[in-house]
Amino acid sequence: MSVDCVIFGFDGVRLNVLIIEREQGGGVSALPGDLILDDETLDDSANRVLYELTGLSDIYLKQLQAFGDPDRIKDLRDVQWLRNVREEPSARVITIAYYSLVNLQNFSPKAASFARDVRWEPVYELGELAFDHNVIVDKALEQLRLNLKYDPLIGFELLPEKFTLRQLQKLYEAVLNHTIDKRNFRKKFLTAKLLKPLNEKEQGVPHKPAQYYEFDRKRYMRIKDKFWF
Amino acid sequence: MSVDCVIFGFDGVRLNVLIIEREQGGGVSALPGDLILDDETLDDSANRVLYELTGLSDIYLKQLQAFGDPDRIKDLRDVQWLRNVREEPSARVITIAYYSLVNLQNFSPKAASFARDVRWEPVYELGELAFDHNVIVDKALEQLRLNLKYDPLIGFELLPEKFTLRQLQKLYEAVLNHTIDKRNFRKKFLTAKLLKPLNEKEQGVPHKPAQYYEFDRKRYMRIKDKFWF
DNA sequence: TGCCTAAGTGTATCTTTTACACTAACTTTG
DNA sequence: CAAAGTTAGTGTAAAAGATACACTTAGGCA
Numbered sequence: 001m002s003v004d005c006v007i008f009g010f011d012g013v014r015l016n017v018l019i020i021e022r023e024q025g026g027g028v029s030a031l032p033g034d035l036i037l038d039d040e041t042l043d044d045s046a047n048r049v050l051y052e053l054t055g056l057s058d059i060y061l062k063q064l065q066a067f068g069d070p071d072r073i074k075d076l077r078d079v080q081w082l083r084n085v086r087e088e089p090s091a092r093v094i095t096i097a098y099y100s101l102v103n104l105q106n107f108s109p110k111a112a113s114f115a116r117d118v119r120w121e122p123v124y125e126l127g128e129l130a131f132d133h134n135v136i137v138d139k140a141l142e143q144l145r146l147n148l149k150y151d152p153l154i155g156f157e158l159l160p161e162k163f164t165l166r167q168l169q170k171l172y173e174a175v176l177n178h179t180i181d182k183r184n185f186r187k188k189f190l191t192a193k194l195l196k197p198l199n200e201k202e203q204g205v206p207h208k209p210a211q212y213y214e215f216d217r218k219r220y221m222r223i224k225d226k227f228w229f
Numbered sequence: 230m231s232v233d234c235v236i237f238g239f240d241g242v243r244l245n246v247l248i249i250e251r252e253q254g255g256g257v258s259a260l261p262g263d264l265i266l267d268d269e270t271l272d273d274s275a276n277r278v279l280y281e282l283t284g285l286s287d288i289y290l291k292q293l294q295a296f297g298d299p300d301r302i303k304d305l306r307d308v309q310w311l312r313n314v315r316e317e318p319s320a321r322v323i324t325i326a327y328y329s330l331v332n333l334q335n336f337s338p339k340a341a342s343f344a345r346d347v348r349w350e351p352v353y354e355l356g357e358l359a360f361d362h363n364v365i366v367d368k369a370l371e372q373l374r375l376n377l378k379y380d381p382l383i384g385f386e387l388l389p390e391k392f393t394l395r396q397l398q399k400l401y402e403a404v405l406n407h408t409i410d411k412r413n414f415r416k417k418f419l420t421a422k423l424l425k426p427l428n429e430k431e432q433g434v435p436h437k438p439a440q441y442y443e444f445d446r447k448r449y450m451r452i453k454d455k456f457w458f
Numbered sequence: 459t460g461c462c463t464a465a466g467t468g469t470a471t472c473t474t475t476t477a478c479a480c481t482a483a484c485t486t487t488g
Numbered sequence: 489c490a491a492a493g494t495t496a497g498t499g500t501a502a503a504a505g506a507t508a509c510a511c512t513t514a515g516g517c518a
Contacts, residue, residue: 001230001323038321042297066295066325068271092267094230096295096323166464183467184507207463208514395495412498413476436495437483 003046004033004133006064006099006140007054009107009120010158012167015174016120017137018053018109019129023116028077030130031137032118033095046098053118054109060101060157064140067132068094078130093131099140101157124177141175148175152194153224156215162198164210165189193219232275233262233362235293235328235369236283238336239387241396243351244403246366247282247338248358250346257306259359260366261347262324275327282347283338289330289386293369296361297323307359322360328369330386353406370404377404381423382453385444391427393439394418422448 007018020032032053036045042063051057082093109118121127123141126134147154158171169185189195195213202209236247249261261282265274271292280286311322338347350356352370355363376383387400398414418424424442431438 036297036323042295042323063294065292066271068265068325094265094271094325096297164465181508182465183509186466187468188506202465202515204516205464206516208465210465393496410477411496412478415497416499417475431484431496433485434495435485435493437497439496 001036002033002093002095003036003042003049004031004095004097004136005046005049005061006031006097006137007050007102008099008123008140008144008158009102009104010171010174011104011120012170013174014122014124015171016104017123017126019119019121019126020053021117021119022081022130028075028081028130029121029127031097031133036096042096046096046100050100054102054107056102056107060154061098062100064097064099064136064143066094066096067136068092069132075130081130095131095136097136097140099143101144101154103158103160105160145176148172151224152189152192153215153220162200162212162214164202164212165195166210168213192223230265231262231322231324232265232271232278233260233324233326233365234275234278234290235260235326235366236279236331237328237352237369237373237387238331238333238349239400239403240333240349241399242403243353244400245333245349246352246355248348248350248355249282250348251310251359252345257304257310257359258356260326260362265325271325275325275329279329283331283336285331285336289383290327291329293326293328293365293372295323295325296365297321298361304359310359324360324365326365326369328372330373330383332387332389334389374405377401380453381418381421382444382449391429391441391443393431393441394424395439397442421452 005018009016009018018032019029022028022030032049034045034049034052036042037048040048043061046061046063047057050059050061104120109120123137126137128134129137144154155168155171155175159167165186168189169180169182172185173179194216196216198212198214200212202212234247238245238247247261248258251257251259261278263274263278263281265271266277269277272290275290275292276286279288279290333349338349352366355366357363358366373383384397384400384404388396394415397418398409398411401414402408423445425445427441427443429441431441
């Protein structure tokens with residue numbers, strides 16, 4: 001029983017996923033994950049993996065679903081890796097997948113015990129990952145898109161505290177993978193009144209500086225039901 | 230590692246959940262579930278539980294999520310039951326919850342090996358269930374509501390092959406737990422063209438007989454993307 | 459000073475959602 | 489066989505929301 005985390009990060013242009021390279025087993029890329037300890041909840045377990053990897057706690061984390069085909073381990077290198085790492089290498093591996101949203105600004109991934117390298121990879125250009133991790137990423141992305149459409153809150157998890165409307169729109173375009181009309185997008189968010197304008201503008205940009213906003217959590221709490229029903 | 234199934238059934242008026250009474254352990258009510266066998270996928274496992282209980286296969290079944298608090302077993306009777314039934318009673322119990330939709334018409338539940346009684350209970354009047362099964366049901370209902378709003382297909386899983394618009398509306402009202410305007414409801418479904426009218430009307434009813442419809446699967450396949458994005 | 463870039467803004471059209479009340483068809487009862 | 493009871497079936501107007509679309513402005517840089 002393990003957890004695997006699909007950790008999404010937005011760099012202002014593209015949507016990325018955090019990928020590790022395994023300590024043992026010939027440079028196979030994989031999602032960060034670990035065995036679940038006996039005395040922790042599933043959520044705790046995912047939070048631990050995340051913390052060991054990013055040093056961040058209290059970030060958005062949600063269970064996706066469990067994956068557990070008996071034959072999800074088909075690649076020889078996966079088998080090899082299990083032999084090195086697990087006490088019972090032949091034991092059935094069921095994993096609970098989580099997806100997580102982090103803000104790239106306050107983030108510096110550090111290799112944890114279970115990884116020899118950590119890096120961001122653009123979600124639309126992922127190579128082949130270990131086990132069924134590509135399938136897990138696809139599912140996570142699907143879920144992220146659904147959530148983003150029906151609950152604007154989660155978009156803000158991927159952005160810094162203060163941001164411009166352009167950044168917000170680029171985020172939506174990266175996740176939904178299509179362009180959006182600028183005026184309509186702005187209209188929607190400004191009439192929803194989810195944004196508080198700050199007394200601050202961009203500086204040093206070679207064009208008209210944009211207004212900074214922050215997310216209005218109080219307002220959101222009052223109207224969020226509307227987004228769901 | 231086990232699966233537990235939240236099996237929803239609609240009786241024309243209320244939304245019900247299939248509840249079993251355990252063979253051992255003092256008449257505690259619970260969701261149907263079983264341990265996952267070594268060589269089956271998670272989906273297979275849920276299907277097996279469902280088949281043993283209802284005799285039905287090929288019915289709508291979808292993974293909800295995993296539940297696995299170390300202390301989800303708090304009730305003494307739950308502990309007792311585990312002692313009787315499991316080889317390692319103290320082992321951590323993680324369960325993968327599924328939810329399923331069945332049509333009450335072609336259904337006759339029969340007590341399976343793991344149950345001494347099976348019955349339908351209205352979802353809004355459930356008593357206390359074993360473990361964290363009440364939480365699981367709540368989650369399943371939430372998921373069902375979301376799905377119903379964005380994918381009309383799943384509503385039809387709960388109805389017989391042919392049905393009237395009234396039945397369909399009652400189903401929506403039961404799941405969403407609020408009333409819906411009749412004219413607007415009918416308009417929505419009729420303009421979506423998801424229904425094929427049959428050459429058949431209700432018979433023997435003490436009021437104007439209603440038209441029977443069936444679900445137009447071909448049409449649905451062509452337009453379903455619209456419902457999701 | 460001119461050029462480049464992204465910010466910021468309004469309107470008209472179309473689509474979707476909502477609110478709302480009467481007639482029609484059948485069975486049962488007196 | 490007439491009246492009462494019950495659900496089927498139907499349309500329209502108003503409001504809200506979604507879409508398509510183009511120009512001016514503020515700053516940096518050459």
